[in-house]
Amino acid sequence: MISMNKVSKHYGSFQVLADCTTQVQKGEVIVVCGPSGSGKSTLIKCVNGLEPFQSGEIIVNGVSVGDPKTNLSKLRSTVGMVFQNFELFPHMRIIDNLAIAQVKVLGRNPEQAREKGFKLLDRVGLRVQAEKYPGQLSGGQQQRVAIARALSMDPICMLFDEPTSALDPEMINEVLDVMTELAQEGMTMMCVTHEMGFARRVAHRVIFMDQGRIVEDDSKEAFFGNPRSERAQQFLAKILHH
Amino acid sequence: MAYNWNWGVFLQPTATGDDSTYLDWMFHGLQMTIGLSLSAWLIALLLGAVVGVLRTVPNRWLSGVATAYVEFFRNIPLLVQLFLWYFVMPELLPENLGNAFKQTNPIVQQFLSSMICLALFTSARVAEQVRSGINSLPPGQKNAGLALGFTLSQTYRHVMLPMAVRLIVPPLTSEFLNIFKNSAVCSTIGLLELAAQGRQLVDYTAQPYESFIAVTVAYLLLNVVVMSGMRWVEAHVRVPGYIGGK
Numbered sequence: 001m002i003s004m005n006k007v008s009k010h011y012g013s014f015q016v017l018a019d020c021t022t023q024v025q026k027g028e029v030i031v032v033c034g035p036s037g038s039g040k041s042t043l044i045k046c047v048n049g050l051e052p053f054q055s056g057e058i059i060v061n062g063v064s065v066g067d068p069k070t071n072l073s074k075l076r077s078t079v080g081m082v083f084q085n086f087e088l089f090p091h092m093r094i095i096d097n098l099a100i101a102q103v104k105v106l107g108r109n110p111e112q113a114r115e116k117g118f119k120l121l122d123r124v125g126l127r128v129q130a131e132k133y134p135g136q137l138s139g140g141q142q143q144r145v146a147i148a149r150a151l152s153m154d155p156i157c158m159l160f161d162e163p164t165s166a167l168d169p170e171m172i173n174e175v176l177d178v179m180t181e182l183a184q185e186g187m188t189m190m191c192v193t194h195e196m197g198f199a200r201r202v203a204h205r206v207i208f209m210d211q212g213r214i215v216e217d218d219s220k221e222a223f224f225g226n227p228r229s230e231r232a233q234q235f236l237a238k239i240l241h242h
Numbered sequence: 243m244a245y246n247w248n249w250g251v252f253l254q255p256t257a258t259g260d261d262s263t264y265l266d267w268m269f270h271g272l273q274m275t276i277g278l279s280l281s282a283w284l285i286a287l288l289l290g291a292v293v294g295v296l297r298t299v300p301n302r303w304l305s306g307v308a309t310a311y312v313e314f315f316r317n318i319p320l321l322v323q324l325f326l327w328y329f330v331m332p333e334l335l336p337e338n339l340g341n342a343f344k345q346t347n348p349i350v351q352q353f354l355s356s357m358i359c360l361a362l363f364t365s366a367r368v369a370e371q372v373r374s375g376i377n378s379l380p381p382g383q384k385n386a387g388l389a390l391g392f393t394l395s396q397t398y399r400h401v402m403l404p405m406a407v408r409l410i411v412p413p414l415t416s417e418f419l420n421i422f423k424n425s426a427v428c429s430t431i432g433l434l435e436l437a438a439q440g441r442q443l444v445d446y447t448a449q450p451y452e453s454f455i456a457v458t459v460a461y462l463l464l465n466v467v468v469m470s471g472m473r474w475v476e477a478h479v480r481v482p483g484y485i486g487g488k
Contacts, residue, residue: 050385077391087386090484091404100400101390135483153390 001026001157001188002047007056009042009212016042017053018212024157029189031199031220034209035235040192041084043209044159047190048072048079061156077105080150080158084165086142088134094121094145095130098152106153113152120148124178140171147178157188164195196240200224208232251449252456264443271439272460278356278435279422285361286421290368295398297373308369315366320427323363328355328431348432356428364421371413375406408479415472419465436460 002024009017017039024030032040045051046058049065049072058065063075088097098117102108108116121127124144126137134142143163150158160179164172176198183189183202193199199206199220206223208216208231216223216232227233252265296308315323328351332340343351379402387397429438440457444450 045385048389050388073388073391073393076389079389081386081389083382083386083389085380085382087380087382089383089386089401089405091408091481101392104396104400105391133482133484135481137483149390 001028001061002190003059004043004046005057005059007043007046007053007058009046009051009053015212017046020056020209020212020214022207022214022217024188024190026188027186028204029183029187029202030191030205030207031203032190032192032207032209033194033196033199033235034215038209039212040209041161044161044190044192047159048076048081050076050081073105077101077153078156080147080153080155082143082146082150082158082160082163084162086134086139086146086166088142088146088149090134093131093133094126094137097134097145098149101149102152116152117148120151121145123151124148138171139167140174143167143171143175144178147175147182151182157190158182160189160191160193162192162194164193194239196224196236208235210235245451246449247451248449249452251443251447251452254447257446264447267439267443268436268456268460271434271436271457272464274353274434275422275425275436276464278353278360278428278433279425282357282360282364282425283418283421285357286364286368286417289361289365291372291403293365293369294372295376295403297369298376299394312366312369315362316370320359320363320424321430324356324359324427324431327359328352331355349434352428352431352433355431356425356433360421360424360428363424364417367417367420368414371410371417372406374413375410376402378409379405405481408481411472411476411479415469415476418468418472422461422464422468 004020004022007017007020008015020039020043022030032044034040042051046053047060047065049070053066056066060075060079063070065072065075088094089100092100095114095117098120099110099113102113102116103110118127118130121130124147126141126144126148129137129141129145134145137145147158147163163179164175167175172195176195179189179191179198180202191198191203203220206216206218206220207214208223208227208229210231215229216227218227223232224236227236252268253263256262256264256267293308293311296304297312299305318326332343334340335343343354383401383405384397387401388394392400425435426437428435429441432438434442436457440453443453447453
């Protein structure tokens with residue numbers, strides 16, 4: 001589904017990503033973790049071309065992301081993405097947030113798009129909020145709407161960029177629950193997150209990054225059981241002990 | 243000081259011999275000011291929006307041209323720009339076009355030059371507001387639009403501009419008020435707008451206090467109307483739950 005081969009990116013002389021190589025199979029759930037500044041978010045944004053990269057290759061569903069001939073908009077419409085700060089469109093009602101891209105990008109008729117929007121809101125438990133504006137919802141609710149908005153495009157895979165980092169602790173679980181459900185239904189997912197509980201529960205593989213490199217790329221059992229690199233051991237020791 | 247107050251002066255017939263009163267002159271001036279300012283404002287809004295957007299696009303050439311445009315029109319005094327449009331521009335046009343311009347009704351010449359001058363001057367300022375509005379949006383908004391499969395122009399159209407425009411309504415109100423005030427400069431090329439009519443009235447009646455008090459009140463009233471109109475717009479486009487919303 002997603003394959004990365006020696007992806008590198010630098011700003012001037014600063015290396016953000018260095019020779020990152022990994023694969024994500026259909027139906028797989030990958031958790032990407034690592035200290036801040038390690039390049040996790042950049043890596044995941046390269047997958048749908050929001051961040052350009054200088055060398056290497058990323059293939060998503062048979063399409064090369066870095067190829068200048070690729071229609072990036074079309075590719076992005078098939079890859080759902082959820083952001084740390086939700087990024088709902090504040091001037092639109094919740095239901096319009098879910099419908100607009102279906103209408104403008106996929107060409108669905110507005111009625112069908114709203115219909116689908118309502119179904120997805122049902123699914124994340126927010127049907128009653130359909131006519132409200134994003135600013136009137138809590139962070140957790142906004143993030144669930146953002147997930148529903150991404151799903152409204154019928155994506156072939158989903159990218160999550162620290163989806164719970166901007167949330168109050170109380171609201172983290174409602175978002176993780178939606179993500180867990182999604183994973184159990186077989187969605188292909190790549191999640192940048194520090195929620196190790198989530199990783200243990202639903203991830204198939206864990207990627208650990210440090211200083212722009214993929215240091216560890218293992219099944220979750222291997223990663224949590226016995227990480228090979230010292231850096232990953234330190235990281236786990238720090239975040240698991242409180 | 244012995245000054246003869248005479249508010250009745252406005253109702254006297256003018257010295258030109260037709261049926262009009264000095265009040266009619268004032269009204270004509272007011273109409274000219276409103277017509278000139280509104281038409282220039284519409285052009286300034288459209289042009290300013292385009293130039294402001296271009297300043298933010300990820301293309302060095304386009305944003306460079308837009309920046310040059312803004313700096314040019316923002317950094318030359320309005321009065322000098324007016325003289326350039328009115329006295330110099332017709333000479334620079336291809337000869338037949340320049341001559342055609344010079345043969346049109348002088349009022350049309352004055353009006354067109356003034357309108358273009360005010361419109362371009364103000365558009366540079368509007369462009370700066372639009373640019374600052376776009377730049378003040380959270381950077382993730384653009385990514386969110388693109389990630390859904392919107393093209394860059396769709397992202398501007400559906401995601402960034404609707405919010406940016408809402409954010410800049412208050413500064414745009416100042417620009418809107420400014421254009422009415424700046425239009426007084428156009429009296430220097432002979433356009434009979436409100437300020438010019440005020441001065442003309444002094445020449446004919448020797449009642450400067452009444453004349454300029456009337457002009458002052460007319461400008462104030464005009465801007466009160468504009469301000470309440472823009473307040474209504476501001477309240478109308480407010481986003482519920484957003485900063486400044488209800």
